Amino acid sequence: MTRHVRPYGDTTGDGMVQMSFTLPVPAGPKADGAARQLANRMGVDPAMVVHSKPIGDDFTFFVVYGSVQHIVDLDDVRVVEREYPLLSPAEVNTTLKKLLRRKLVVVGACIGSDAHTVGIDAILNIKGFAGEKGLEYYRELKVVNLGAQVSVPELVRRARAEKADAVLVSQVVTQRDAHLLNIREMAAAFREAMGERRPLLIAGGPRFDPLMAGELGVDRVFGRGTTPGEVAGYLVHAVQTRKTAPPVKAARVTSAKTKENT
Incomplete structure (x- = not known):
């Protein structure tokens, strides 16, 4: 090249x-x-x-x-390249069944004042997008689509009630960077409410830069043209990564009194 x-x-x-x-x-x-x-x-x-x-x-x-x-x-161009394979629906179902032995729960919504559900529906609804079926089509996924104009506290509450493994948030309205503010608020709310036990947080929309995931406090950002298969593939990849990650060992704390005794 x-x-x-x-x-x-x-x-x-x-x-x-x-x-x-x-x-x-x-x-x-x-x-x-x-x-x-x-x-x-x-x-x-x-x-x-x-x-x-x-x-x-x-x-x-x-x-x-x-x-x-x-x-x-x-050589100076920085982008997020897909680091996981695209899987067929059958492969997604088979892998998730082996990994979890239950359905993976996905909660989706448009938050804040955003009333544009085209994006979230394209990923979640069975009719899908770009010739691909949405996540509702996958047998080993339980999809809860909350629709539009969902408040952040309501999203957190429903995610906890559903025991969500992943939360998908779509944002189309970008005036005054509303999409960025809403995602930061959502990420902060999940960190405060659930800490390390929070679900995977995924943001998507036509004006997002996938490089901003860390800055926004989410696990993944998808931009324009994303298909349901890409999201499904990422969910499998993320679950596999969490399952195989070594447990974090608690740090050994030595008090000053103990040091004196030794």
């Missing part, structure tokens, strides 16, 4: 890119000039406004095309 890459437009490495944005400026020559200037300051030079369209009286939408000089070093 080539290490250093640039965008491709007409010829390899010509750096041509296309981007779109909206400016709070009435449509016209001055608006087009503002769009070109913005693109220039973003490193697009020369920049061509190939499309502009008024959006109401005071806003204009632009499509700009041009060349950038930037080069990407692929």
Whole structure:
């Protein structure tokens, strides 16, 4: 694989890119000039406004095309790569049955004011997503879908009542970073209520960066395009990891009085 890459437009490495944005400026020559200037300051030079369209009286939408000089070093790119195999539903069921000898309990919800259930339903509902059946289809999974606008305290309460092994939270609304605030609040609430005995915490949504799992206090973050099979595979992987992890030994405490006696 080539290490250093640039965008491709007409010829390899010509750096041509296309981007779109909206400016709070009435449509016209001055608006087009503002769009070109913005693109220039973003490193697009020369920049061509190939499309502009008024959006109401005071806003204009632009499509700009041009060349950038930037080069990407692929060795510096950091992403979360899937470290577990994708399994068929039959393989997931067989593995979980051997590991747990019971059904794995998954509780899912959209928390806070988020009312968009498309994401959580795509993963949990039997109809699934992208040609894959949802987690309800898996015989060895018990799925509890709480729906939308679930408060964090209610989510914790239901997870404890259901003895959940995993909690899946979907967030689509991102205004003022609401999705990040909600996930941090949820993670903190589970830590306070259940400590080390908390279930696996999984967050998902189109605007999440999978690299943020540690920062948000959850075990896994899934971004846009995630399929039910990927989530099922992760659940199996996480359960296997917990089962095979060595027990944490209690630290030996030696008091000062004991030291004196010895």
